[in-house]
Amino acid sequence: MELEGADFRRRRVGFQLTVINIVQAVNQALREEMRRDDRIIVLGEDVGRDGGVFRATEGLYDEFGQDRVIDTPLAESGIIGTAIGMAIYGMNPVPEIQFLDFIYPAFDQIVTNLSKLRYRSGGQYSCHLVVRAPYGGGIKGGHYHSQSSEAYFCHTAGLKVVIPATPYDTKGLLLSSLRDEDPVIFLEPKRIYRAVKAEVPDGDFTVPIGKARVAREGTDISLFAYGAMLHVGMEGAELAAKSGIQTEVVDLRTLVPLDIDAVLESVRKTGRVIILHEAPKTGGFGAEIAALIAEKAIDYLKGPIIRVTGYDTPFPYTLEERYLPDAQKVLNAINKLMQS
Amino acid sequence: MTLTRAFDVKSLSLQRQGRIGFYAPCAGQEAAQIGSTFALRQDDWVLPTYRDTGVAVARGVPIRLLFAHLLGNASDEMMGRQMPNHWGYKEVNFVSIAATIAAHLPVATGIAMGMKLRKEDKVAMAFHGDGATSEGDFHTAYNFAGVFKAPVVFICENNGWAISLPSSRQTASQSFAEKAEAYGFLGVRVDGNDVLAVYKAANEAVERARRGKGPTMIECITYRMGPHSTSDDPNRYRTKEEIEEWRRKDPIERFRNYLERRGIWTKDYGESVSRENETLIINAIKEEEKIPRPEIRTMFEDVYAEMPWNLKEQISDEEGSASN
Numbered sequence: 001m002e003l004e005g006a007d008f009r010r011r012r013v014g015f016q017l018t019v020i021n022i023v024q025a026v027n028q029a030l031r032e033e034m035r036r037d038d039r040i041i042v043l044g045e046d047v048g049r050d051g052g053v054f055r056a057t058e059g060l061y062d063e064f065g066q067d068r069v070i071d072t073p074l075a076e077s078g079i080i081g082t083a084i085g086m087a088i089y090g091m092n093p094v095p096e097i098q099f100l101d102f103i104y105p106a107f108d109q110i111v112t113n114l115s116k117l118r119y120r121s122g123g124q125y126s127c128h129l130v131v132r133a134p135y136g137g138g139i140k141g142g143h144y145h146s147q148s149s150e151a152y153f154c155h156t157a158g159l160k161v162v163i164p165a166t167p168y169d170t171k172g173l174l175l176s177s178l179r180d181e182d183p184v185i186f187l188e189p190k191r192i193y194r195a196v197k198a199e200v201p202d203g204d205f206t207v208p209i210g211k212a213r214v215a216r217e218g219t220d221i222s223l224f225a226y227g228a229m230l231h232v233g234m235e236g237a238e239l240a241a242k243s244g245i246q247t248e249v250v251d252l253r254t255l256v257p258l259d260i261d262a263v264l265e266s267v268r269k270t271g272r273v274i275i276l277h278e279a280p281k282t283g284g285f286g287a288e289i290a291a292l293i294a295e296k297a298i299d300y301l302k303g304p305i306i307r308v309t310g311y312d313t314p315f316p317y318t319l320e321e322r323y324l325p326d327a328q329k330v331l332n333a334i335n336k337l338m339q340s
Numbered sequence: 341m342t343l344t345r346a347f348d349v350k351s352l353s354l355q356r357q358g359r360i361g362f363y364a365p366c367a368g369q370e371a372a373q374i375g376s377t378f379a380l381r382q383d384d385w386v387l388p389t390y391r392d393t394g395v396a397v398a399r400g401v402p403i404r405l406l407f408a409h410l411l412g413n414a415s416d417e418m419m420g421r422q423m424p425n426h427w428g429y430k431e432v433n434f435v436s437i438a439a440t441i442a443a444h445l446p447v448a449t450g451i452a453m454g455m456k457l458r459k460e461d462k463v464a465m466a467f468h469g470d471g472a473t474s475e476g477d478f479h480t481a482y483n484f485a486g487v488f489k490a491p492v493v494f495i496c497e498n499n500g501w502a503i504s505l506p507s508s509r510q511t512a513s514q515s516f517a518e519k520a521e522a523y524g525f526l527g528v529r530v531d532g533n534d535v536l537a538v539y540k541a542a543n544e545a546v547e548r549a550r551r552g553k554g555p556t557m558i559e560c561i562t563y564r565m566g567p568h569s570t571s572d573d574p575n576r577y578r579t580k581e582e583i584e585e586w587r588r589k590d591p592i593e594r595f596r597n598y599l600e601r602r603g604i605w606t607k608d609y610g611e612s613v614s615r616e617n618e619t620l621i622i623n624a625i626k627e628e629e630k631i632p633r634p635e636i637r638t639m640f641e642d643v644y645a646e647m648p649w650n651l652k653e654q655i656s657d658e659e660g661s662a663s664n
Contacts, residue, residue: 053456067457074486078446078480085450085464088435091386091457105476112440113447121428121436122419123642158641181645210648257648 015201023193025170025200027131030094032204033178034064037092039102040178043070044079044096051097054193055136069270080106080131084113087129092178100135101144101188107152114183115158130177130184135163136228137280137324138191142317148227148279148310153185154256154288162209163231163254164188167198169253172207180209189228194229210254212262218248221334222266224289225276227250229325231302233276236330245338247274255285263289264297271302272337281309303340306333341370341535344394346617347403348566351393351410351424354625355570360410364425366393368533368565369497371591373467374398376495376558379546380465381556381649385433387448387466389441391497391564395467399432404624413631415643417643420634442472445481452490463549464492465542471502473519475536482557486523487599491549493542494520494557497532499564504636520557533591534559536598563589629646 020028021121034040042057042064051058058069061069076097083093095278097103103110110131117127153161160182164170170188177184215230216237225233230251237247250266252259267273273293275286286307293305308325316323348367353365366373375392377386388395405417409427412570418428418436428436435451438444448466455462472478473496485492496516500507511520520527526548530541538560545556563586567574573582599605622639636658640651 073480073483075480075483077477078449078484081443081446081480082450082453082484085447085452085453087456088447089448089454091454108440108443108477109446112438112443116438117436118645119642120418120422120426121430121440122417122421124417124430125436126426161642216492255648257644260649294631337392 004221005190010291013083015203015205017199018202019197020167020200021194021197022164022167022170022188023054023056026174026188027058027060027166028200028202029171029174029178030057031060031063033175034060036152037178039090039092041068041070041086041091041093042096043072043083043093045072045074045098046069047096052096054190056132056188057096059138066170076102076104076106077109080109080114083129084109084117084127084151084184087127088117088125091259093129094178095129097131097133099145100133100143100149101132101147110153110159110185111156113157116224119158126181128181130174130186132186132188134190134193135187136191137315137320140320143314146315146320148277149191150185150187150255151283151285152281154285158183159256160184160209161187162253163189163227163255164253165192165210165227165251166190166196167200169207169213169251173209175204177211180207181330184209187227191228192231207263210257210259212253212259213251214248214262214266215251216247216249218246218270220270221247221272221337222246222254223247223249223274223276223330224263225249226255227278229276229278232325232327233330235327236334238274239327239331240334245334247334258289258292260292260296263293267293267297271300273301273305274308274330274333274337276308276325276330278310280312281307282312284309303337308333341394341595342372342559342613343403343617344370344374344397345592346621347397347406348393350621350625352566352570354410355379355393359629360424361517361545362424362570363410364390364569365566366391367587368429368563368590369499370394371538371595372497372532372560372562374496375535376465376542376560377492378539379542380463382432384462384546385435385451385464387426387435387444387451388437389444389467389469390437390439391469392467392660393425396427396429396434399434401427401429401432401434403620404628405429407628408597408631411631412633413628414634415628415631416634419638421639424564442468442475442477442481445472445477446484449481449488452485452492453488456488461550462491463493463546464490465546466492467495468498469502470498470500470507470510470516470634471505478514482520482523482555485555489552489554491552492555493545493549494543494555496557496559497562498559499562501564501568501574501578503568503572513592513597515559517557517559523557525557527557527559529559529561532562532638533589533594535591535595562591562605585621586639
């Protein structure tokens with residue numbers, strides 16, 4: 001497992017470090033890779049002249065022109081469907097879905113074509129592209145600008161699902177995704193698009209897909225989280241540390257393929273497990289992690305596996321801060337688990 | 341066309357004998373499929389449906405490979421992963437098929453957009469039925485094609501029936517061709533059982549696309565002479581009179597009559613073609629039926645470029661399971 005900053009130490013000498021936020025990290029990764037790889041085509045709603053509603057593609061239209069940064073009609077299945085066609089044709093398209101909540105019209109394209117093309121053609125065709133979408137709550141967006149529906153994609157064989165939580169990982173994982181051979185669903189935690197800032201190298205570096213990261217070391221409890229919830233988990237762990245409980249926080253970074261070795265290594269160390277995500281509890285990815293731990297490391301467990309998650313309701317508007325897990329809920333779970 | 345028909349008849353009978361699991365016959369639609377495909381160059385691309393056996397034959401896919409796929413054996417290009425009729429042959433730019441109706445249409449537009457972005461003079465030809473025009477992806481694909489002036493030709497094989505529903509249940513429009521107009525490009529209607537008429541219309545459409553003039557839709561009026569698939573009984577929804585009426589318009593008979601009248605097709609020639617087709621087909625089946633099923637591990641390959649840990653684990657679970 002990698003520790004925070006381990007990637008920095010491996011960086012090539014001479015890289016400039018700049019403090020940027022997550023949305024800037026997305027922009028930087030796209031811009032730098034588009035300069036290196038002329039097969040990359042950015043397409044989506046308002047991604048061109050407007051630079052995207054979150055400004056993730058700002059400036060790309062001016063630099064690369066309308067043939068590489070394509071403003072499309074308002075139709076998600078068309079965005080993903082035509083991107084799949086371009087990918088089959090040997091291009092490297094990066095479709096943006098404005099909010100993950102709007103991806104469902106394209107769900108058929110993703111499940112029917114994108115995920116299965118290599119398999120169904122007996123390996124004759126492949127279809128690499130990166131679907132970028134801002135996801136998650138915390139911006140007062142109601143039902144349709146807040147969802148965290150990563151589990152749908154994790155359940156579909158053939159897709160990789162990547163969710164960064166820091167600017168460094170955003171850039172490094174997006175660059176890895178752009179160079180991967182498989183279709184990648186790249187979910188960006190929009191709640192912390194601008195709130196989380198950190199030093200990121202200006203040049204080329206990658207963070208490997210399928211590798212988790214220990215964001216905080218601990219010996220008493222393993223807390224698994226990803227995306228915006230990583231930071232909530234960290235806060236909860238800090239609160240618990242005041243009463244001497246040492247929580248290990250593991251940032252999964254990739255849900256598929258999951259870094260099972262990192263998960264089990266931490267579980268064997270602590271024997272206590274909390275899984276934290278903002279998606280609804282039932283059928284959420286936490287259930288998969290819990291099942292894997294039960295299958296492979298149940299003898300190490302000193303207590304029940306606890307999930308701290310969003311509720312099994314549509315995402316609410318006024319009461320969103322009660323719906324979303326927070327540091328207090330994480331602390332409560334930690335205390336409960338230590339007492340069990 | 342005669343080879344496609346002979347293949348179709350044989351495949352149906354193989355299914356009835358239990359030698360293949362399923363088949364979706366194309367009889368009656370050969371002119372629409374083959375007349376259009378013949379307008380393409382070999383470096384153009386095709387995105388057909390599961391009923392477009394004629395497109396596969398016209399692109400030059402070897403008959404043996406087609407049977408390998410119907411059998412789902414180890415020499416099937418699809419590795420036995422797809423049910424029959426879900427062809428795909430990269431060597432002839434024939435994109436592999438999904439059963440979900442119209443899902444390939446935005447992909448076809450995307451391929452054509454790629455051709456245009458690369459400033460090539462290639463064309464993508466996509467096939468769909470009358471039923472597909474009710475799907476959202478039909479409209480999305482046509483809309484994107486119109487907006488981006490993509491070099492794509494849509495062949496609408498209006499065979500009258502989407503399983504049990506007549507075309508009148510798919511649209512209240514006078515024709516399917518007129519739908520193209522709403523997306524800003526030309527839609528034409530042709531007698532889909534007249535192979536020369538189809539070829540002429542397709543040729544014009546392909547040339548227009550090559551010259552940067554954008555997409556065209558060709559509605560081919562044709563008829564599905566057989567069932568939707570080997571799981572379907574068309575007597576439940578259509579009359580014998582209707583079937584008989586269209587049998588008289590069989591595209592192969594019509595073209596043969598035309599060629600006979602012009603002295604190009606003779607009885608001897610016809611017999612030799614039949615014999616050749618029969619020999620080719622019989623030998624292909626004989627060879628392909630000898631080939632075993634794909635190995636178990638192939639079920640786990642090609643999901644990802646590199647096999648992840650969970651699939652490796654599942655291979656060893658499966659290989660170690662008692663039923664082997």
